[in-house]
Amino acid sequence: xxxxxxxxxxxxTQMGQExxxxxxxxxxxxxxxxxxxxxxxxxEFLVSFYNNEISExxxxxDDQFSVERPDGSNFTLKxxxxxxxxxxxxxxxxxxxxxxxxxxxxxxTRLTVT
Amino acid sequence: xIQVEQSPPDLILQEGANxxxxxxxxxxxxxxxxxxxxxxxxxxxxxxxxxxxxxNGRLSATTVATERYSLLYISSSQTTDSGVYxxxxxxxxxxxxxxxxxxxxx
Numbered sequence: 001x002x003x004x005x006x007x008x009x010x011x012x013t014q015m016g017q018e019x020x021x022x023x024x025x026x027x028x029x030x031x032x033x034x035x036x037x038x039x040x041x042x043x044e045f046l047v048s049f050y051n052n053e054i055s056e057x058x059x060x061x062d063d064q065f066s067v068e069r070p071d072g073s074n075f076t077l078k079x080x081x082x083x084x085x086x087x088x089x090x091x092x093x094x095x096x097x098x099x100x101x102x103x104x105x106x107x108x109t110r111l112t113v114t
Numbered sequence: 115x116i117q118v119e120q121s122p123p124d125l126i127l128q129e130g131a132n133x134x135x136x137x138x139x140x141x142x143x144x145x146x147x148x149x150x151x152x153x154x155x156x157x158x159x160x161x162x163x164x165x166x167x168x169x170n171g172r173l174s175a176t177t178v179a180t181e182r183y184s185l186l187y188i189s190s191s192q193t194t195d196s197g198v199y200x201x202x203x204x205x206x207x208x209x210x211x212x213x214x215x216x217x218x219x220x
Contacts, residue, residue, distance in 0.1 A: 033208065043157070043200060045207035056207055089155050093208075102147060102162035103208065108155050 002026045004106035006092050012112045013082055021077045021109045023092030032075045033093040033103065034067065036060065043091065049075065082113045116141045116203055118211035126217045127191045135186040135214045137201035144204070146177050148186050151198040151213075160186070160199075191218045 005024045013019050025032050034046040047057040049067055066078045075094075079086055092106040117140040127133055137146070148160040161168050161175040163184065168175055172191075177184040188195055196218050202210045 035208075035210075037155075042212050043202070043210040045209070048207065058207060091157060102145075102159065103202075104159065105149070105157040108157070110155065 004092055004094055004104050006090075006106035006109050008109060009107065010110045010112070012114060015084060015113055016081050019079050019082055019111065021079075021090050021092075021111070023075045023077075023106055024073050025075055025092065025094030026096075026104055027073070029094035029096050029104070031055075031095045031097075032067075032069070033095075034077045035091040035093065035105075037089045037091065037108075038085075039088070046077070079111075082111075084113050087111060087113045115207070116143070116205040116209045118201060118203055118209050120199075120201060120211040120214050122214060123212065124215045124217075126219065129191060129193060129218055129220050131191050131218075132187070132189045133191060133216070135188070135199055135216075137184040137186070137211050139182050139184075139201075139203050139209075139211075141205065142182070143179065146179075146184050147202050148175055148184070149200045149202065150195075151200060153197060157200070188216075191216075193218045193220055 007022045032049040035043050037043045045058050047061045048055045064080045068076050089108045091108045093103045095103045119138045121136045145164045150158045163175045163177045165179045172189045174187045198213045198215050200213050
C-alpha cells in the first residue's frame with residue numbers, strides 16, 4: 001500500500017540553526033500538508049500546499065518557516081533559525097483531490113532543538 | 115476556527131473491556147477522520163467517516179454530522195490499543211481534537 005514517508009525520523013539541532021524536514025507524499029496525491037505536535041499536546045496545522053503554492057497557513061507558520069516542492073516527489077519544510085519552542089514532532093500529510101478526502105500521514109520527524 | 119473536543123481525556127481499561135470515545139465539533143463538516151497515535155508517535159488512520167457507521171475488526175465508528183459528533187467504539191480491548199486517539203475535521207484547515215489517552219492494562 002502506498003504511504004507517505006518522512007526523513008529523518010529524528011533530528012537534533014542547535015538553536016539558531018536551519019533545518020530542512022523532508023517528505024515524500026503518495027505519488028498521485030495533489031495536496032500536501034505539514035502539521036506540528038508539541039509533546040503532550042494536540043496536532044496543529046501549519047500549512048497546506050497545492051499547485052506549487054501555499055493555499056492555507058496557520059498563525060504558527062511565520063516567516064521562519066517555508067515549504068517547497070523542489071521536484072516531482074519531495075515536499076520540504078524549512079525552519080530558518082530554530083528556537084527551543086520549535087521542538088516538536090512534525091508530520092507531513094497528503095491527499096488526492098479537491099474536497100476533503102482522507103488525508104494520509106507520514107510517520108513524523110521528531111525535531112529536538114537544544 | 116472549528117472547535118473539536120474529545121471525551122474522556124483519559125481512560126484506563128482492563129484488557130477485554132469495551133469503550134466508547136466521543137468527538138464533538140462546533141460546526142458542520144463534510145469529513146471526519148479518527149487516528150490512533152501509537153507509543154512511537156505515529157498517527158495511524160483508523161476511519162474516514164463523514165457520516166454513518168463503519169466497522170473494522172474490533173473498532174467501529176459512527177458520525178452523526180447533523181448533531182456534530184462522532185463516536186469511536188473499541189470492543190474487547192487489547193494492550194496494543196493503548197495510545198492517544200484523535201479525531202480531526204476540516205475547515206479552512208484540518209482541526210484536531212484534544213485527544214483521548216487510552217491505557218489498556220493486562
